[in-house]
Structures are given as structure tokens and as C-alpha cells.
Amino acid sequence: MKTGVIIAAAGSGKRMGAEGNKVLLSLDGKPMLAHSLELFAHLPEVDELVVVARDVDLAVMSEIVAEYAGDKPTKIVVGGAERQESVYNGLMALSKDTDWVLIHDGARPYVTSEIVYRALLAVQKHGAVGVGVPVKDTIKQVEKDFVRKTLPRPELRAMQTPQAFAYELILGAHQEAKRRGLIATDDCALLEELGKPVYIVSGDYGNIKITTPEDLTTANSFFVGYGWDVHRLVEDRPLILCGVEIPWEKGLSGHSDADVAVHAVMDAMLGAVGKGDIGEHFPDIDPRYKGISSLELLHEVLELLKRDKLRVNNVDLTIMAQAPKLSPYKAAMRAKLAELIGIAAGRINIKATTAEGLGFVGREEGIAAAAVVSLCD
Ligand code: MG
Numbered sequence: 001m002k003t004g005v006i007i008a009a010a011g012s013g014k015r016m017g018a019e020g021n022k023v024l025l026s027l028d029g030k031p032m033l034a035h036s037l038e039l040f041a042h043l044p045e046v047d048e049l050v051v052v053a054r055d056v057d058l059a060v061m062s063e064i065v066a067e068y069a070g071d072k073p074t075k076i077v078v079g080g081a082e083r084q085e086s087v088y089n090g091l092m093a094l095s096k097d098t099d100w101v102l103i104h105d106g107a108r109p110y111v112t113s114e115i116v117y118r119a120l121l122a123v124q125k126h127g128a129v130g131v132g133v134p135v136k137d138t139i140k141q142v143e144k145d146f147v148r149k150t151l152p153r154p155e156l157r158a159m160q161t162p163q164a165f166a167y168e169l170i171l172g173a174h175q176e177a178k179r180r181g182l183i184a185t186d187d188c189a190l191l192e193e194l195g196k197p198v199y200i201v202s203g204d205y206g207n208i209k210i211t212t213p214e215d216l217t218t219a220n221s222f223f224v225g226y227g228w229d230v231h232r233l234v235e236d237r238p239l240i241l242c243g244v245e246i247p248w249e250k251g252l253s254g255h256s257d258a259d260v261a262v263h264a265v266m267d268a269m270l271g272a273v274g275k276g277d278i279g280e281h282f283p284d285i286d287p288r289y290k291g292i293s294s295l296e297l298l299h300e301v302l303e304l305l306k307r308d309k310l311r312v313n314n315v316d317l318t319i320m321a322q323a324p325k326l327s328p329y330k331a332a333m334r335a336k337l338a339e340l341i342g343i344a345a346g347r348i349n350i351k352a353t354t355a356e357g358l359g360f361v362g363r364e365e366g367i368a369a370a371a372v373v374s375l376c377d
Pocket residue numbers: 229230231254258259260263
């Protein structure tokens with residue numbers, strides 16, 4: 001049995017307000033199209049892939065296919081003015097001995113293998129399968145701004161892709177639609193027009209279609225990073241934690257002001273965006289950073305995040321110090337970080353702990369800090 005997949009990616013992104021094709025927009029660090037392409041390319045049940053693209057996108061599509069389709073045989077074909085025409089071109093490009101075909105919209109990056117398997121299993125019994133989810137809103141049919149009728153919600157399904165068909169059946173339906181001049185917004189509708197039964201399996205509410213910029217916001221990215229730092233306690237240095245000077249007989253040694261807490265926070269931020277560590281960004285042999293306030297370095301790291309259009313969601317910081325007692329300064333440290341990062345103090349948590357007298361922290365030889373930071377776009 002041979003299964004082919006068509007990914008329709010020839011839209012222009014008009015409703016997205018995008019310059020080019022919306023499936024090329026970046027989502028979680030790769031083009032939107034790459035998400036579903038990668039999923040189908042790695043399913044052993046899939047024998048062949050066809051990506052339908054606009055002619056202006058052919059070069060970039062080839063790059064995406066080369067990077068994300070693995071070694072699955074994949075063709076790129078030029079689409080038509082309408083989605084239906086594009087899918088038809090895709091059908092024509094599939095091997096003629098294809099038994100089953102899955103037709104998917106490139107703008108649905110969150111399709112899962114569970115959905116695909118449900119459709120594939122059902123198509124072998126029913127020949128034509130749609131994927132749908134129960135509608136949550138009440139749907140009304142409207143005419144000239146007045147309600148004509150309320151549709152019975154339990155009977156309604158919001159349709160998603162992929163839709164699955166016996167190859168000959170859907171190819172025949174497209175050819176018949178062409179002859180009759182029928183245009184439909186999905187492939188199941190062509191079979192409905194011909195009076196053929198279409199079976200429905202359940203989709204997933206997460207399998208959304210990215211249509212408007214708001215959808216891209218809903219489908220936003222979330223990153224987590226971890227940071228850890230240690231500095232030695234020495235005489236004749238101020239003790240600065242989260243930019244707050246804490247009166248104590250010793251302070252932390254280092255090239256900068258040795259604010260171990262802020263260093264851990266910065267490393268967590270860099271970790272979340274995959275940009276190395278603070279040693280790479282602010283080398284301790286660089287005279288520019290000698291004695292610098294770590295808050296200035298934090299400001300630079302925040303600028304890096306901004307460039308990636310990311311903002312801090314929350315910070316959780318633990319400072320490990322045998323002495324001094326840090327609880328009287330926690331509120332001030334929290335306020336300082338919140339102000340600099342530009343988020344509510346409630347999104348920042350600072351914990352202080354001793355080391356029960358154990359190890360270098362317990363012997364008061366140094367102070368350590370660990371931080372977890374989450375970012376979102
Ligand atoms: Mg450090």
C-alpha cells in the first residue's frame with residue numbers, strides 16, 4: 001500500500017499582512033511549513049511527499065525541503081490561483097500507484113502523528129475522511145446583519161487537515177469538479193458535492209490554522225533557560241547581590257562587581273535563547289568590564305532578547321550563602337530586578353538558603369546562585 005502526502009503551501013498570506021508566503025514565517029525557530037513537513041517526513045507509513053508552492057517561493061521551498069524532509073522522496077510543484085487547483089496539481093504529481101493520500105494545509109504547523117494515524121486508519125475503511133473538532137461557539141447563519149437561523153451545535157464540526165482519501169476517489173472528484181466548475185474550501189466538500197460519504201475522525205483543538213497575525217500570537221513560543229554561578233568571598237570588596245549592596249565584612253571577588261545572582265540570571269536568559277554564556281559575551285579579560293555593575297551587563301542581555309522579540313516571563317533565583325542572612329534584602333533585590341527587567345515584581349522570585357555548613361558555601365568561602373528564567377514572545 002502506498003501513501004502520499006500533499007502539503008498545500010501556495011497561499012499568499014494576505015490575511016496575515018505578511019510580505020510573502022505566511023508558511024515561510026518563523027515559528028519556534030523554523031519556518032511554519034517545516035513543522036508539518038518534518039512530521040510527515042518522519043512517519044514510516046508515508047512513502048512520498050509533494051509540497052505545492054508558489055513559483056516565487058520555489059528556491060526557498062527547496063531549501064526547507066532539503067533541511068526538513070529527511071530522505072523521504074519529496075517533490076515541489078507549482079500551485080494554482082486557488083487552493084483547489086494547487087491540490088489538483090499536487091495530486092497529479094503523486095506517483096500513479098498511490099493508494100492513499102493525505103492532504104494537509106502548510107499553515108497548520110501543530111498537526112500531530114495521532115491525528116494522522118486516526119485519518120490513515122479510517123481512510124482504509126471509508127475511502128474519504130475529514131478531521132474535525134466539535135464547535136465550541138454557537139454558530140448562527142446571518143443574512144444582511146440579521147440572524148436567519150441558529151445551527152444545531154452538537155451536529156457541527158470545525159474542519160481541520162489532513163484530510164485522507166483513496167487516491168483514485170479524490171483525483172476523480174477533483175476532475176469532476178473541474179468539469180463542473182465547482183470550487184470548495186476543502187477537499188471533503190468535493191466528495192459531498194458528488195454525493196459520496198465522508199467519514200469524520202476527531203482532530204485536536206491545538207491543530208489550529210495560522211490565518212491572521214493573532215493566530216501567530218496564540219501559537220507563541222516559550223523558552224526556558226538555567227544559569228548557575230559561583231564567586232569567591234574575599235575581604236575588602238563590597239557584597240553586591242541583584243544590584244543591592246549588602247553590609248558585610250566580606251564581598252565577592254571578580255572582574256566585574258561579581259554580582260553572582262545577576263550572573264546566574266543572565267546565564268539563564270542566554271540559555272533560553274541559545275546564545276551561550278556570559279563569559280562569551282563579556283570576557284573577563286576585557287578592560288571594558290572591569291568593575292562594571294552587572295546590572296549594566298544585564299541591560300545588554302535584555303537588549304539581545306529584544307532583538308529576538310522575546311520578553312521575560314518569570315525569573316526564579318536561589319542564592320546560596322551561609323552568611324550574611326539575606327532575607328532582610330530579598331524585597332529590595334526583587335524590586336531592583338523587576339525594575340530593570342521591566343516586569344512585575346510578582347514575576348520574580350528570590351530564594352535564599354544556607355548550605356548547612358557544608359562545602360565551600362558552608363565554610364563561607366564563596367556564594368553560589370542558580371536561576372531559571374522563562375521567556376515568551
Ligand atoms: Mg560570575
